[in-house]
Amino acid sequence: MPVSDANALLGAGDTALASPAPRMEVRGLDAFFGKVHAVKDVSMAIPEHRVTAIIGPSGCGKSTFLRTLNRMHETIPTAYIRGTVHLDGEDIYAPGVDAVSVRRHVGMVFQRPTAFPTMSIRGNVAAGLGVLRAVGERFDVEERVEEALRRAALWDEVKDRLDASALGLSGGQQQRLCIARALAMEPGVLLLDEPTASLDPISTEKVEALVHQLRDGVTVVIVTHNMEQAARVSDQTAFFLHGEMVELSPTSDLFTRPRDSRTEAYITGRFG
Amino acid sequence: MSTGLSARTSLRRRFVNGFMLSLTWIAAVLATLPLLFVLFYLLEKGVTSLNWAFFTHLPHPPSMPGGGAANAIVGTLVIVAGASVLGVPVGIGAGIYLAERKGAPLAVFVRFLADVLNGLPSIVMGIFAWELVVVPMGHFSALAGALALGAMMIPTVTRTTEEMVRVVPSPLREAALALGYTQWRTSLRIVLPTALAGILTGVLVALARIAGETAPLLFTAFGNDFWSLSMNQPIAALPLQIFNYAISPYDDWHAQAWAGALVLIALVLVISLLARAATRSGFARASE
Numbered sequence: 001m002p003v004s005d006a007n008a009l010l011g012a013g014d015t016a017l018a019s020p021a022p023r024m025e026v027r028g029l030d031a032f033f034g035k036v037h038a039v040k041d042v043s044m045a046i047p048e049h050r051v052t053a054i055i056g057p058s059g060c061g062k063s064t065f066l067r068t069l070n071r072m073h074e075t076i077p078t079a080y081i082r083g084t085v086h087l088d089g090e091d092i093y094a095p096g097v098d099a100v101s102v103r104r105h106v107g108m109v110f111q112r113p114t115a116f117p118t119m120s121i122r123g124n125v126a127a128g129l130g131v132l133r134a135v136g137e138r139f140d141v142e143e144r145v146e147e148a149l150r151r152a153a154l155w156d157e158v159k160d161r162l163d164a165s166a167l168g169l170s171g172g173q174q175q176r177l178c179i180a181r182a183l184a185m186e187p188g189v190l191l192l193d194e195p196t197a198s199l200d201p202i203s204t205e206k207v208e209a210l211v212h213q214l215r216d217g218v219t220v221v222i223v224t225h226n227m228e229q230a231a232r233v234s235d236q237t238a239f240f241l242h243g244e245m246v247e248l249s250p251t252s253d254l255f256t257r258p259r260d261s262r263t264e265a266y267i268t269g270r271f272g
Numbered sequence: 273m274s275t276g277l278s279a280r281t282s283l284r285r286r287f288v289n290g291f292m293l294s295l296t297w298i299a300a301v302l303a304t305l306p307l308l309f310v311l312f313y314l315l316e317k318g319v320t321s322l323n324w325a326f327f328t329h330l331p332h333p334p335s336m337p338g339g340g341a342a343n344a345i346v347g348t349l350v351i352v353a354g355a356s357v358l359g360v361p362v363g364i365g366a367g368i369y370l371a372e373r374k375g376a377p378l379a380v381f382v383r384f385l386a387d388v389l390n391g392l393p394s395i396v397m398g399i400f401a402w403e404l405v406v407v408p409m410g411h412f413s414a415l416a417g418a419l420a421l422g423a424m425m426i427p428t429v430t431r432t433t434e435e436m437v438r439v440v441p442s443p444l445r446e447a448a449l450a451l452g453y454t455q456w457r458t459s460l461r462i463v464l465p466t467a468l469a470g471i472l473t474g475v476l477v478a479l480a481r482i483a484g485e486t487a488p489l490l491f492t493a494f495g496n497d498f499w500s501l502s503m504n505q506p507i508a509a510l511p512l513q514i515f516n517y518a519i520s521p522y523d524d525w526h527a528q529a530w531a532g533a534l535v536l537i538a539l540v541l542v543i544s545l546l547a548r549a550a551t552r553s554g555f556a557r558a559s560e
């Protein structure tokens with residue numbers, strides 16, 4: 001899709017976002033759980049090398065939207081979507097596209113750390129690499145593990161105990177381990193669903209700093225209910241309410257001069 | 273007035289409470305009595321007949337004193353190992369299926385069948401293996417015994433695997449799927465290892481249950497007075513040996529039957545202790 005179209009979706013008056021092409025492109029997306037209509041007609045361009053934040057009150061459809069971007073939504077029985085999602089110009093919901101292969105290109109980290117309890121630290125980071133090897137990729141596992149841990153800012157803390165159980169790490173370290181595990185797949189896009197919701201302030205700070213660094217190598221979409229966090233780490237922010245995307249603006253604009261009165265009500269804390 | 277009344281009620285309540293507690297205490301003691309009695313009796317009768325020869329020698333004919341049950345001990349191990357090879361993979365596979373496809377019609381049906389199978393008299397398992405293996409082969413065999421016991425293991429292993437797989441937190445499954453794992457790979461690489469300690473407990477409990485079974489072996493493994501490790505031939509087994517010796521008219525054989533019973537119960541106890549250890553190590557890991 002042409003860059004100018006993407007800019008139209010991003011809103012006017014934005015120069016910082018004008019250059020990068022959209023890595024992902026969502027059009028007219030509806031997501032359902034049976035009869036529950038959780039995401040309503042959302043369109044969004046997700047530019048490359050940028051951090052996109054999604055904010056909004058609990059239950060507004062942030063996680064559901066995020067999970068449509070790597071086709072995790074459909075792992076829930078009765079869940080389905082309408083609309084299109086393109087990754088690098090390819091429709092990930094097109095017939096014949098394998099959801100499993102989509103997830104290799106679009107990584108995801110969840111609210112609570114999900115380190116695999118029976119695996120070592122190294123084993124966790126390498127957990128997805130077998131999948132890549134199965135589809136014919138060739139690489140040095142040790143190198144990949146080290147690189148992923150470095151990118152997740154965890155290498156120095158764990159390099160001397162790669163064979164220890166991952167459960168011996170603190171919550172914050174486990175969450176960065178999960179980020180490393182996702183990064184080891186070298187995904188084009190990384191989805192983070194409230195990655196600091198279960199962490200203490202210091203760990204939160206580390207993860208936030210990390211997210212900011214990551215965008216050089218990967219396109220990041222982060223869900224957060226913490227507006228300060230969105231302001232700190234993201235380039236553009238989408239505000240969701242009752243399943244609809246009310247506003248998508250460059251982050252600095254959204255928090256200083258929101259275009260929609262509902263956004264303003266939310267960011268100034270006047271909200272039920 | 274009201275205070276006096278409440279004092280009386282509380283006295284009465286305390287009396288009833290104490291009385292019921294004592295009843296449950298007595299019941300608890302009664303529940304352990306048969307086991308203690310059996311253990312004590314076995315030790316008394318069995319230890320005197322237990323000697324090194326029992327573990328190393330073949331049975332002697334009744335005219336010759338001495339002899340042992342080495343072939344029966346090894347035979348029991350062979351049959352139990354064969355039963356595990358047949359029963360454990362089927363049980364674990366079925367358990368994973370039940371856990372992952374909870375409500376599917378086939379799952380409901382299989383779960384029901386597993387419960388029926390669990391309650392089936394063990395001699396019926398023997399008949400089943402006899403029909404399936406002994407009749408076509410034309411003779412008794414260790415394989416037929418292993419099949420009968422393996423089939424008996426399946427329901428226990430299936431249901432424990434199902435329970436253990438179900439308690440694996442679903443975020444772990446999601447994390448694996450999000451890495452590009454297929455459902456199948458997720459079950460095998462993430463869910464199964466996480467549930468393994470619990471599954472191992474189920475397998476050991478099933479082993480302890482079948483190790484002492486006699487009825488399913490009567491017309492399958494049949495028994496054998498000589499050395500045999502072949503799955504294709506009749507094979508000796510401790511429970512069979514105990515049975516045959518116990519119903520014989522010879523005092524020497526009666527003594528050997530006691531010794532065999534002692535060895536068998538020791539084997540079952542060891543397996544049960546291993547099962548407990550496996551459970552504990554699983555809990556230790558889960559609560560880490």
Ligand SMILES: Nc1ncnc2c1ncn2[C@@H]1O[C@H](COP(=O)(O)OP(=O)(O)O)[C@@H](O)[C@H]1O
Pocket residue numbers: 033036038056057058059060061062063064065076
């Ligand atoms: N597994 C599910 N089954 C049915 N409804 C769900 C499920 N998950 C979420 N929902 C519903 O979808 C809506 C959006 O949920 P979610 O995306 O989790 O919100 P958020 O992440 O913004 O808090 C909510 O109304 C919620 O009740």
Ligand SMILES: [Mg+2]
Pocket residue numbers: 062063064
């Ligand atoms: Mg959520």
